[in-house]
């Protein structure tokens with residue numbers, strides 16, 4: 016939506032071009048993935064994705080959680096309904112956990 | 127309260143730690159002859175007698191100031207009620223320990239509100255942090271307020287009434303898939319702290335997450351808690367006080383008594399009794415009973431290692 020608005024305003028021709036070029040990519044964003052935190056569980060706990068995919072975690076518990084993969088990514092504390100997104104550009108296995116409730120673990124496999 | 131049983135017959139009084147929680151606010155412990163003994167303050171006659179010769183202290187835990195979800199939309203209010211009860215006690219305790227999760231999200235205003243209410247007790251309060259107290263970006267708000275004179279991430283010890291108290295921090299540097307964590311530096315400090323102490327010195331260890339394994343599936347335990355307990359093994363009387371699980375649980379193992387206190391904010395389910403350990407919503411009329419007025423009658427069976435918990439109801 017933001018992209019479309021900026022393009023409509025036409026503030027910057029370069030930005031408009033960039034937006035136009037990005038538009039086809041927007042449909043590819045349908046691949047972007049969601050993970051929900053419910054009842055102290057990452058759901059799904061394991062996710063296989065293609066490189067370039069953005070994963071968004073949403074905390075739906077009444078207790079704060081975090082999403083942490085050592086050396087790779089670390090969310091702020093996510094209160095109820097807060098979200099955290101990370102784009103996986105490199106292939107590999109990304110184990111992650113909640114630093115407050117370390118028994119909560121998950122895995123993202125990027126091809 | 128009915129059902130309070132002294133369980134003294136034939137059982138060594140020294141090993142019997144009875145416990146009675148009161149109004150969901152905390153557990154009053156009294157130290158008589160150097161041995162901590164929990165005390166039901168609902169039975170005020172008993173409290174007055176028993177408290178007279180010794181020293182008593184209170185444990186409060188998991189106030190989660192800032193929590194406003196359905197399980198208790200006003201956690202600050204119930205904390206204030208708890209402090210009101212403390213102030214109405216017939217025998218004033220010497221001090222209070224707070225076993226962490228003072229705040230819900232480590233916001234400055236939450237710490238300030240907690241301090242404003244808890245200070246109304248006019249008691250010295252010895253804190254240890256819960257994981258909810260270390261959530262600010264710079265992890266400094268707790269330390270600024272309560273970290274003075276502490277070591278490492280905030281551990282320390284002090285002596286009172288002939289008892290050696292040790293406040294431990296087990297909510298830092300948690301490992302994926304693991305439980306609470308003390309870490310090598312703290313364990314080394316503990317060893318040092320205990321060095322040269324007479325084995326007859328009663329020891330009270332307190333920390334946020336249970337130092338014993340309550341329910342690992344929910345993270346209710348401390349990875350290297352056993353290593354701390356090994357170090358106090360030779361002492362004649364050891365009492366381990368924790369919070370985190372928002373319910374009363376007690377276990378006696380040899381000379382060691384393990385006890386968890388209720389929250390003043392919201393109850394959590396018994397281990398495995400719900401899909402998750404999250405805040406448990408109960409009918410409004412039952413909330414204060416769950417935080418609230420309940421007694422634990424505890425009889426030690428010396429032959430068995432048993433967790434004896436009494437359903438929390440008013």
Ligand SMILES: [Cu+2]
Nearest residue numbers: 080113115116
């Ligand atoms: Cu968590």
